[in-house]
Amino acid sequence: MSRALDVTSAAVDGWLAGSRRPLVVGICGAQGSGKSTLARHLCERAEARGGRVALLSIDDLYLSRKARAQLAVDVHPLFATRGVPGTHDVGLGLSVLDGLRAGATVHLPRFDKGTDDPVARSDWPAVEKPVDIVLFEGWCVGARPEPDAALAMPINDLERDHDPDGRWRRAVNAALGDAYSALFARLDRLVFLAAPAFEVVRDWRTQQEHGLKHRLKREGRHGSHVMSDAEVGRFVQYYERLTRHILASMPACADLTLRLDSSRKLIG
Template identity: 55%
Template sequence: MDPLHDAHTPAHAAIDRALSRHRGGPLIVGIAGAQGSGKSTLAARLARTFGAGGLRVATLSIDDLYLPRADRLALAATEHPLWATRGPPGTHDIALGHRLFDALAGTGAVRLPRFDKTADDRLPVSAWPVVAAPVDLILFEGWLVGARPQDAAALAAPVNTLERDEDVDGRWRRRANALLATLYQPLFARIAVQILLAAPTFAVVHRWRAEQEAALPHPAMDAAALARFIAHYERLTRHILAEMPVRADCVIALDANRRVVTPPGRPCHTPAA
């Protein structure tokens, strides 16, 4: 049995309670968690069980909303070099996310985007899977799904050597935070149930993400490149682990081996009406 098996039961119960009260359009569930915490594994398992129960389910990762590589390189050339790396706020096509949520509430065939992490680019539209709308449930997973921006004062000091050496004036992190506050919040406001897979500390994230990289058919990053990549995520990951547990609808706390432990904040409960 994999360690995340025990995460399925509380997450399923929280979603099931919300479905019993939900009216009008698909129920959108956000699943957040640090890199390597098991978000896609949990989403896939939930999709199977709710699908087996007769619901029409669509699964989408915020990773699949990444801007194409060419667009990120253009941002890096014109705004800040750190925009070349996928992940932080500002590297996603949020308008596409809105269009997908709308389409999944409509009728007809809907193509769901997919991102190839080995190629670091979006797959061509012809390779996107197709689902039939309307759906009953959208499982929307991603490391920053549902995240809220930091206070301005928290941006002053760098959190790691990447920020210290490559964002000396703080321009990149301030812009990412501003985009999270403005561009991303309307999309996240459409989430009806927020689930958090809570890592015990940020310190485990490097090992978890390294395990993901090693599992790829053709790993793209060596240890040094992976450490630099993870540094782009560190600030907001730490912020999410600190602030999201007190407001998430379902907190599933994990130990360093991804085993479920007692939640640090609220246990899973019926979301507010």
């Protein structure tokens, strides 16, 4: 990750030199690709040199379990599970990015994956001064919708068994082309961490869940749910369609593409 950090930091410095403040940089990558780690280290490096940085993850915009349960009733049962476009509070994301752009005091949302619900607003960290850089990271940040024809056939067991008519995947794609398009239009630049193939994502996501388990254990939060390896295997099927689409399409539109091997090392 150190070389990827050096390359990305140099790119951000170059973009910042000719940009209005704050510079809003999106960081996209499949689950487990290291985008959160990269964003955190970019933040630390910039702050060490006197810069002011706000860090936001699209994961912190997830809707509550209650809100997703209502989506499951109103739109499709698969929306009960967080992850895909349609399960985020896009309006909240817009207000945060627009507030940071305006230099206003902004409270950054936080989501607790252990409880599968947002953290109480009273515990959200505040950004009280204008920042130089906003880092907005997430697995689908900057993604564009698929062509309608690509939605015709299911691509895995989840879609075949639970979305045979394509209603869920069409709703996901429509959200990506509508509300999420407005959200991603706030980006000035886009960095893409390109996994070698979708097949490594399950392994990376499993490693993440093991890490979450150890962290929750250290914190004494034994009542929080952590997915088993089998549950992870099913969970990544929610992400598979869009992840494959991103891997194929995003290198053509990202400002910086970092190609990774299966160990997350930068290739080339």
